Amino acid sequence: MLYDGLTVLQHRGQDAAGIATVSGRRINLHKGNGLVSDVFGPQQMALLRGRVGIAHCRYPTAGSSGSDEAQPFYANAPYGISLAHNGNLTNTDTLRREVVGQDHRHINTESDSEVLLNVLAHELLEQGALTPDAALKAVEGVHRRVRGGYSVVATVFGLGLLAFRDPNGIRPLVLGKRETEAGDEYAIASESVALDILGFARLRDVAPGEAVVVTDDGRLFTHQAAPGHPHTPCIFEYVYFARPDSMMDDISVHKARMRMGVKLGEKILRLRPDHDIDTVIPIPDTSRDAALEIANLLGVKYREGFIKNRYIGRTFIMPGQSQRVRSVKRKLNPIPLEFESRVVLLVDDSIVRGTTSQQIVQMAREAGARKVYLASAAPPVRYPNVYGIDMPAASELVAHGRSEEEIQTLLGCDWLIYQDIQDLEEAVAGPKRKVARFDSSCFTGEYVTGIEAGYFEALERARNDAAKAKTA
Ligand code: AMP
Numbered sequence: 001m002l003y004d005g006l007t008v009l010q011h012r013g014q015d016a017a018g019i020a021t022v023s024g025r026r027i028n029l030h031k032g033n034g035l036v037s038d039v040f041g042p043q044q045m046a047l048l049r050g051r052v053g054i055a056h057c058r059y060p061t062a063g064s065s066g067s068d069e070a071q072p073f074y075a076n077a078p079y080g081i082s083l084a085h086n087g088n089l090t091n092t093d094t095l096r097r098e099v100v101g102q103d104h105r106h107i108n109t110e111s112d113s114e115v116l117l118n119v120l121a122h123e124l125l126e127q128g129a130l131t132p133d134a135a136l137k138a139v140e141g142v143h144r145r146v147r148g149g150y151s152v153v154a155t156v157f158g159l160g161l162l163a164f165r166d167p168n169g170i171r172p173l174v175l176g177k178r179e180t181e182a183g184d185e186y187a188i189a190s191e192s193v194a195l196d197i198l199g200f201a202r203l204r205d206v207a208p209g210e211a212v213v214v215t216d217d218g219r220l221f222t223h224q225a226a227p228g229h230p231h232t233p234c235i236f237e238y239v240y241f242a243r244p245d246s247m248m249d250d251i252s253v254h255k256a257r258m259r260m261g262v263k264l265g266e267k268i269l270r271l272r273p274d275h276d277i278d279t280v281i282p283i284p285d286t287s288r289d290a291a292l293e294i295a296n297l298l299g300v301k302y303r304e305g306f307i308k309n310r311y312i313g314r315t316f317i318m319p320g321q322s323q324r325v326r327s328v329k330r331k332l333n334p335i336p337l338e339f340e341s342r343v344v345l346l347v348d349d350s351i352v353r354g355t356t357s358q359q360i361v362q363m364a365r366e367a368g369a370r371k372v373y374l375a376s377a378a379p380p381v382r383y384p385n386v387y388g389i390d391m392p393a394a395s396e397l398v399a400h401g402r403s404e405e406e407i408q409t410l411l412g413c414d415w416l417i418y419q420d421i422q423d424l425e426e427a428v429a430g431p432k433r434k435v436a437r438f439d440s441s442c443f444t445g446e447y448v449t450g451i452e453a454g455y456f457e458a459l460e461r462a463r464n465d466a467a468k469a470k471t472a
Pocket residue numbers: 240283286314316317348349350351352353354355356357389390391
């Protein structure tokens with residue numbers, strides 16, 4: 001089940017994968033670099049027995065790039081804990097000093113998740129007992145100390161499964177249940193698609209700040225471990241990261257993307273009521289929902305003008321600029337028939353570095369387009385993401401410190417049109433307004449958790465391409 005769950009969450013990270021289970025007196029752990037299907041074979045799977053377990057697939061987030069950071073992480077004391085974390089902490093350095101200096105624990109990697117595991121371990125130890133209540137209380141201590149975006153699943157030997165979500169609910173976490181002859185079973189995942197394919201009904205999202213325990217014998221305990229914080233889920237999950245067939249904080253990702261298209265289409269009509277667009281062409285895959293709605297609204301043709309090679313990884317993740325440039329060409333190929341002598345509107349979900357867009361605009365011209373317009377279903381990405389989306393250092397973002405006119409010139413398109421932030425937030429919230437506020441920090445520069453002095457400078461040093469090339 002854990003393996004199957006990981007395969008539908010593979011889009012959330014292709015760097016490394018891992019599974020930890022509890023069986024009898026043993027905690028079994030296997031992890032390694034690569035895709036889920038590369039990391040696990042029949043031999044490893046045979047060892048991963050048990051009725052309780054966690055799994056993780058990883059991609060690098062702010063401040064990390066090493067290869068020893070595959071998850072889950074394991075700590076033997078107290079009790080024996082394995083932990084997997086989705087997100088990124090913004091006070092890792094302070095925590096690391098506390099964990100090493102005061103708690104006398106050893107941290108063996110550069111990973112913020114290993115630090116988080118050790119904070120949890122310390123807080124569990126402080127409770128002095130291993131009961132569901134004690135574990136839920138320990139999470140209060142974690143929330144007090146830790147800053148950032150984090151969704152966590154852990155196994156605690158002798159207890160069962162422990163999961164929690166950061167006080168602002170920046171990273172997603174959803175709870176599912178299924179009834180079996182042996183009793184109720186629970187599953188917790190970043191995206192509901194994992195519950196769907198495993199046959200669990202989606203009960204609800206884990207609330208911001210909430211902690212959940214599922215005991216070895218299948219009992220569920222929940223506790224609000226950080227009350228009073230605004231709920232601000234990451235808006236980039238809806239823009240790009242999550243699968244469209246997932247529900248997140250009760251919002252359909254697919255529907256949110258369609259509404260982004262409607263808003264953007266309306267903006268296009270507002271700005272150019274007598275536009276000359278012949279064809280709307282999505283840049284596959286994420287932007288399809290939005291592009292289709294734009295085409296409907298404008299009353300023009302929707303055409304799949306770019307064919308994607310589905311056997312190639314995401315270009316964004318490759319270190320080093322020249323490698324990235326080459327791989328965009330390998331990844332997308334135009335169908336010239338759909339471009340020749342036409343005014344085309346290309347639609348992407350977001351423009352981050354601009355590398356992809358620049359080359360795609362060029363490809364569209366070479367394929368014969370008369371004019372190339374480019375629409376982004378998200379506003380300009382001007383600030384780094386520090387809560388767990390892999391967004392480069394500010395200096396690498398094409399929109400950082402640039403006006404829309406300057407970006408248009410750089411990308412080489414005849415018209416560049418961005419979604420407005422208010423429209424994006426309204427599109428995601430939807431008519432039922434299920435969420436009132438979002439973490440939109442990569443568009444606005446406003447960070448809901450506050451950020452320690454010096455953090456961005458350190459990030460810039462760690463994340464720039466030169467530093468990455470050295471570690472690659
Ligand atoms: P670029 O503007 O060249 O950086 O590429 C933007 C493209 O990368 C868009 O089509 C997005 O679909 C995709 N993208 C956006 N954010 C990410 C991310 N964090 N990781 C991987 N790909 C991303």
